[in-house]
Amino acid sequence: MAMAPERILGDELMPIYEKLTRGERLGFEDGMTLATTKNLTGVGWLANLERERRHGDRTFYVRNQHINYTNICNKFCKFCSFYAKKGGPEPYEMSLEQVRERLMRYIHTPITEVHMVGGINPRLPYSYYMDLIRTVKEVRPGVHVKAFTAVEIVEIARVGKTTVEGALRDLIEAGLDSLPGGGIEILSDRVHRELFGRKLNGEEWKEVARAAAKLGLRQYATMLYGHIETPEERVDHLIQLRELQDETGHFLTMTPLSFHPEGTELEQIDPPTADDDLRAIALSRLMLDNFDHIKSFWIMNTVPVTQAALWYGADDADGLVQEYEITYAEGDFGNRSQRLTYENMVAMIRSAGRVPVERDSLYHEIVRPEPKRVPLPLAT
Ligand code: SF4
Known part of the structure; x- marks a missing residue:
């Protein structure tokens, strides 16, 4: 017998449930209640309603490969463990040959997205970025290239002595298919000043998004949480994204990204808990009523949390990844190889009680023969 919503939600969350049932948009105060209430179960229950209303049990994943072409960076963001620094990662810059070799490493995996x-x-010239895309398309014809955050787009335009729109046009001509999230972390002038002041600010980030939308590029959105941002700033970030999506309609998915302090200038900060991770997913699902998909990125919040997140609003579990240089594998500072096999991914979703659906980058379903069953436990 289903439990009455009042029992799960209590007086605090019932008004939000009523708004959702009437199809009303949630406001800032609703967001603050969801971001701060002790009743995380109730928040998850509400987010799951919205998730199942849109997608039922279906849970999307993509066969993708990540390539992080250089870790040399002049922005020195305080939350970043990726860029080369003394006592940290050694600097590297991939030649086109190395990119080709990285692609060939997984050539027998039917990857649909790079x-x-x-x-x-x-130091990288304008032509490097176009050649990067052309190399991927040459080695893997037909693959979807999702590349360059807004901060990279601004840099590419700078070295090419052109406008953001001009750079985007050239990248599209070379084969760029969509823009990833990232580049802004949290749309807050305070956090921008304190953590990533050398990078573009919120308004500049929005201008790149508008230029991409104008040229017909789809884009993904993110929110890096669990560092110095406040609950108010999280809710405000989501509302700003929602307003931008009202204007452009070009965002496909929202991915909350769990902050990893190890190797950053914020090492003293405790990392987000599973409670924080699940709440960020649920909050995103509930506030972003004009986003079709909410992704749980297992690399950042672990496989077990992603399994739970599929009941807290997430309908997408990302992909196989292969190698990811941005954060380290858990408990292994120095190991940047993080991957799930196709069988692991399907088993992860099934054992969470959901139905795996392979998708392409634009959420078209891909039907393939059933994978063989693999036993748990899963790799993380
Ligand atoms: S987050 Fe990006 S821009 Fe900032 S330091 Fe790291 S690599 Fe550079």
Whole structure:
């Protein structure tokens, strides 16, 4: 017998449930209640209603490969463990040959998306970025190239002595298919000043998004949480994204990203808990009524939390990834190889009680023969 909503939600969350049932948009105060209430179960229950209303049990994943082409960066963001620094990662810059070799490493995996981001490396010429995309398309014809956050787009335009729109046009001509999230972390002038003041600010980030939308590029959105941001700033970030989506309609998915302090200038901060991770997913699902998809990125919040997140609003579990230089594998500072096999991914979703659906980058379903069953426990 289903439990009455009042029992789960209590007086605090019932008004939000009523708004959702009437199809009303949630406001800032609702967001603050969801972001701060002790009743996380109730928040998850509400987010799950919205998730199941849109997608039922379906849970999307993509066969992708990440390539982080350089870790040399002149932005020195305080939350970042990726860029090369003394006592940290050694600097690298991939040649086109190395990119080709990285792609060939997984050539027998039927990958449909290549996701490329890197540091802001002023030594790279304009042509490098176009050649990067052309190399991917040459080795893997037909693959979807999702590449370059807004901060990279601004840098590419700078070295090319052109406008953001001009750079985007050239990248599209070379084969760019969409823009990833990232580049802004949290739309807050305070956090921008304190953590990533050398990077573009919120308004500049929005201008890149508008230019991408104008040229017909789809884009993904993110929110890096669990550092110095306040609950108010999280809710405000989501509302700003929602307003931008009202204007452009070009965002496909929202991915909350769990902050990893190890190796950053914020090492003293406790990392987000599973409670924080699940709440960020649920809050995103409930506030972003004009986003079709909410993704739980297992690399950042672990496989077990992603399994729970599929009941807290997430309908997407990202992909196989292969190698990811931005954060370290848990408990292994120095190991940047993080991957799930196709069988692991399907088993992760099934054992969470959901139905796996392979998708392409634009959420078209891909039907393939059933994978063989694999036993748990899963790799993390
Ligand atoms: S987050 Fe990006 S821009 Fe900032 S330091 Fe790291 S690589 Fe550079």
